[in-house]
Amino acid sequence: MSCILEICSGIVQGTVIGPLLFVALLFINDIIEIFSDGSCVCKLFADDVKMYATLDANDDCKGLFDKLKSVEKWCSEWQLSISVKKCAVIHIHSGNTRPVIGPSFDIGGSALPIVDHVRCISR
Secondary structure (H helix, E strand, C coil): CCCCCCCCCCCCCCCCCHHHHCCHHHHHHHHHHHHCCCCCEEEEECCEEEEECCCCCHHHHHHHHHHHHHHHHHHHHCCCCCCHHHCCEECCCCCCCCCCCCCCCEECCEECCEECCCCCCCC
């Protein structure tokens, strides 16, 4: 059994119930409207957004790039900052195909690193 600890504000990070109590869930739910055209998919978990798309050619990257810029604009309008250090690009492809590289992605002028794995805690 854990010790009782008085918390004056916020929600303890890492708790199971934390995402359920996260007030911004109601605040950020309209971000999915950016993805309503189906060219890119987003997944929400608390205040995290994951976005992805199937890319068959370098030209397909433009749609993903445009969605990222739309998310940036949405965050700016709602005065929310993006934690760029938590952002990355990952190319997933089958062993016998070359990944579509496309343009480099950035947020606010900071280039996003291309990684070969990411940690995902959402279910």
